[in-house]
Amino acid sequence: MIKIIVADDHELIREGLRKVFSRESDIELIETAKDASEASEYCKKYDVDVFIVDFNMPGRSGLELIARLKSLKPKLPVLVLSMMPERDVALRAFKAGAAGFVSKESAADEIVVAVRKVATGAKYVSAAVAEHLAGTIGSKDLEVAHDALSDRELQVVQLIASGQRTRQISEQLNLSISTIATYRRRISEKLNVRSDVEITRYAIEHGLAK
Numbered sequence: 167m168i169k170i171i172v173a174d175d176h177e178l179i180r181e182g183l184r185k186v187f188s189r190e191s192d193i194e195l196i197e198t199a200k201d202a203s204e205a206s207e208y209c210k211k212y213d214v215d216v217f218i219v220d221f222n223m224p225g226r227s228g229l230e231l232i233a234r235l236k237s238l239k240p241k242l243p244v245l246v247l248s249m250m251p252e253r254d255v256a257l258r259a260f261k262a263g264a265a266g267f268v269s270k271e272s273a274a275d276e277i278v279v280a281v282r283k284v285a286t287g288a289k290y291v292s293a294a295v296a297e298h299l300a301g302t303i304g305s306k307d308l309e310v311a312h313d314a315l316s317d318r319e320l321q322v323v324q325l326i327a328s329g330q331r332t333r334q335i336s337e338q339l340n341l342s343i344s345t346i347a348t349y350r351r352r353i354s355e356k357l358n359v360r361s362d363v364e365i366t367r368y369a370i371e372h373g374l375a376k
Contacts, residue, residue, distance in 0.1 A: 168285045171212060172198045173205035173231065174220040174247065179270070183218070186274045193281060202231045209238050215285045219264075221248035221255050227321040232262040243284040247277075256291075258317060266290030312372060314356045320374070322349045326362050327369035 180198040199205040221228035243265035256267045265284040283290040369375040
């Protein structure tokens, strides 16, 4: 039996995955977490075979959560789900320690296949992700401005695009207002934008908005 935990801040996603896995005789969903804090606690509390993580978690980013889970249990396979374009998050997720990446738009069957694959200790990469990763090796033509963003800067872009102000972002990320201001300046330089409106427009145009 493959024991799993799902961490996603959307109740509909959590319940949808619960229904998906309830149909599988070899997979047992032990618990669902609504945020990174719960996910970390469940990781320490339960011994599971696969941890499924939403890339866009509130508070601590999905990348930070992957790192946290891997620090708690280095051998635990982490499967990442995301609504963001595969080209923009797959490589970041794998670098953070993920064992697999699946788009939330994927069919339920693919998510089940991915869980079984990473549970064996193997990596799971969809055909679309594999094609992108192979196609971008050594290629400058497919690079975009936001490739230059750090993981934290990307997270700040998403929060700005969701309508949050500097103070709200600083509170959510537990960082000082001056630190967030520094991130904003770097983002503006890297994306060649001047305002929150332009940052939001860029995020929407490139599928970065949550």
